Amino acid sequence: MSVAPPTHPILKLIAQGEHVHQDFKFAVTDSKKIARTLSAFANTTGGKLLIGVKDNGVVIGVKSDEEYHMIEAAATIHTKPEVMFRAKKHIVNGKVVLEIDVPESSQKPHLAPDEKNYDKAFIRINDQNRVAHPAHFKALTSIKTDKSNALAFTSAEKFILSYLSENKTITDRKFCKYAGISRAKSHHILAVLLNLNLIKINYLSTPPEFSLTT
Numbered sequence: 001m002s003v004a005p006p007t008h009p010i011l012k013l014i015a016q017g018e019h020v021h022q023d024f025k026f027a028v029t030d031s032k033k034i035a036r037t038l039s040a041f042a043n044t045t046g047g048k049l050l051i052g053v054k055d056n057g058v059v060i061g062v063k064s065d066e067e068y069h070m071i072e073a074a075a076t077i078h079t080k081p082e083v084m085f086r087a088k089k090h091i092v093n094g095k096v097v098l099e100i101d102v103p104e105s106s107q108k109p110h111l112a113p114d115e116k117n118y119d120k121a122f123i124r125i126n127d128q129n130r131v132a133h134p135a136h137f138k139a140l141t142s143i144k145t146d147k148s149n150a151l152a153f154t155s156a157e158k159f160i161l162s163y164l165s166e167n168k169t170i171t172d173r174k175f176c177k178y179a180g181i182s183r184a185k186s187h188h189i190l191a192v193l194l195n196l197n198l199i200k201i202n203y204l205s206t207p208p209e210f211s212l213t214t
Contacts, residue, residue: 008089013050013194014057016129022046026054027062028070035078035112038071040122040129041102042083042110043140047124061095071100073170080111080119109140125203133208134183134203135137135172142191156181156189161198161212169202170211 018024021041027036030049041047050072052062068087074085086101092130109121121132121140132140151160156179163170163178170178175186190210193199202209 007135008090008092009091010050011098012054013048014059014147018055018058018125020124021045023047023049024053024055024057025049025051026060027051028067028074028212029069031074032078032117034115035074035083036114036122036129037062038075038083038085038100039079039110039112040100040124041069042079043104043108043121043132044103044104044124048100049102051100052096053083059092059095059097061092062098071118072097073114081107082155083110123203130203133172133201133203135187135210136194138191139194142195150153155179156185160189160193160210164199164210164212169205169211171207171209173207173211 013022014024016022023035023037023041025037034049037049041049047101049071051067071085071087077083083102083105090097090099090142106198109120109132111121114120120181121137122129122195123136124130159179160170160175172183172190173188175190176183179186183188189200190199193210194201197213199210200213202211
């Protein structure tokens with residue numbers, strides 16, 4: 001356990017606020033809920049969870065080892081497969097802050113229960129955890145797709161790339177309609193194009209939209 005001087009790295013982290021790689025929790029009362037954050041970090045590019053810190057950055061500290069046990073339960077019981085993490089305690093102004101470091105996983109996707117207790121893959125968008133779009137989920141499950149297939153495009157792949165070069169964005173539903181394909185087929189194609197880094201997904205639009213990466 002480290003005691004935090006005024007320039008301690010943990011205070012610098014808190015000063016950054018919440019973002020794509022960092023989340024604050026003043027307490028952990030629901031292992032299933034915290035599992036979504038662990039899933040999101042592991043499925044995206046990793047991140048830190050600082051427990052005992054309010055959303056506004058005020059340090060209130062954790063009161064017992066129960067917080068760690070809740071995190072452990074979230075990682076080992078409520079995420080599938082299990083999410084790896086490292087934990088470290090810091091003393092900040094006499095209060096304990098628990099730092100949970102979750103690296104990006106090589107075993108994506110990691111599932112966690114949503115609000116209705118259905119297992120979903122979460123990803124980190126800015127400072128929020130979002131359920132992965134079906135095409136994004138499919139991309140995560142096939143992230144080692146053989147890129148030698150890149151040139152074996154059907155008319156549907158050619159259509160969406162041509163469409164996006166002229167219209168900038170498209171939803172999966174519009175892709176289905178315009179290309180005359182099923183939702184399942186559209187998600188497969190979008191997943192391949194995501195893994196080939198030819199397209200990207202914008203979760204800030206409703207519904208999410210796809211666009212070219214360049």
